Amino acid sequence: PAIRYAEAGFPVSPVTARAWKQAEALYLPLTGPEFEPFKQVFFPNQRAPVAGEVWGSKDHAKTLKAIANSGGESFYQGEIADAIANFAANTGGVLTKADLASHQAEWVNPISTNYRDLTVWEMPPNTQGMAALMALNIIEGFDLSHYPRESAQSYHLQIEAMKLAFADVHRHITDHRFMEVPIETLLDHGYARERRKLIGENAIALAKPGLPKGGTVYLAAADGELMVSFIQSNFQGFGSGIVIPGTGIALQNRALGFTPESGHPNQVAPGKRSYHTIIPGFLTQNGQPLGPFGVMGGPMQPQGHVQLVVNLADYGMNPQAALDAPRWRFVDGSQVLLEQSVPRHIALELADMGHDIQVMADSINFGKGQVILRQSGVLVAASEPRGDGLALAG
Secondary structure, three states: OHHHHHHHOEEOOHHHHHHHHHHHHHHOOOOOHHHHHHHHHHOHHHOOOOOOOEEOOHHHHHHHHHHHHHOOHHHHHOHHHHHHHHHHHHOOOOOOHHHHHHOOOOOOOOEEEEEOOEEEEEOOOOEOHHHHHHHHHHHOOOOHHHOOOOOHHHHHHHHHHHHHHHHHHHHHOOOHHHOOOOHHHHOOHHHHHHHHOOOOOOOOOOOOOOOOOOOEEEEEEEOOOOEEEEEEEOOOOOOOOOEOOOOOOEOOOHHHHOOOOOOOOOOOOOOOOOOEOOOOEEEEEOOEEEEEEEEEOOOHHHHHHHHHHHHHHOOOOOHHHHHHOOOEEEEEOOEEEEEOOOOHHHHHHHHHOOOEEEEEOOOHHHOEEEEEEEEOOEEEEEEOOOOOOOOOOO
């Protein structure tokens, strides 16, 4: 189907068109011959496609066929690898064919924490999955069910826990081979208790953690035997702004996840994976699979994970309601974004607590989630209206 859509094109949806339009400000000003192939593919006529406009890419179709016909080898050692290496060499890049040939995917064990009667699973570092688990460890010490879901106190406790988790994550998380503080130490419940003591009735002011933008696709799938939680992201929507001529391939820019500070665990190094945002999630209960879940949106991902799990475990919401519920988003310092659907009294009370509140008319910055849960022997799927996703039974 991907080859067919690339060749024939497809109508751009309203949500995608809006995000594509926003990307104009970042990518269209890029100058130099190395950026021209990118603009020709993704910004024909020097603009983003509008909603309903048909967009396609025969270069993508050709590339997908080459990958399919070679079992993927063309990308790492064949003609696609040659095209990538040659374009990099001709435009001042450092990516070589040897780099592509030596790439190895890594099979890792997920990390987890127990929250109420659920076990929440995330990908380990170098991802930000730790942020969700650390925040949940802190929140677990509060009885959120004591407060209404739509109450300033419930919002405040979750926001503060997330803020503390991000502070640790941006200090310590990187490629696991380079981490100085063990994962087990950061997920220790004793450590969570100490962090929890920092939360009071007023907002904690923290230095800016430098949260990057997102650009992610998430897919959850399940049948009678297997469940899959899958995520992919080029970063910032379209990656580096570099497209390899004739292929349609946009190179990612995940190196932006490195920290420029000398001596920081996440500083750049050869062969090192940077801190990155993409985190597929999974829930189990009493040792049995409950289901996959995910929320797209850069640094909103762990915040979306936390809010979804809290809605399910503390407030007993069904999967669709848990996704649809109004959201908050911690940005930096004391700055917090609220969806317009958050009751006004909550925004006012949070401001009184010291949070720098901004109510957003558009929900594009609050993530886009999907979830499938096995409930009473039946698969229940949900996809929220903030994005273009939908739930399908096959």
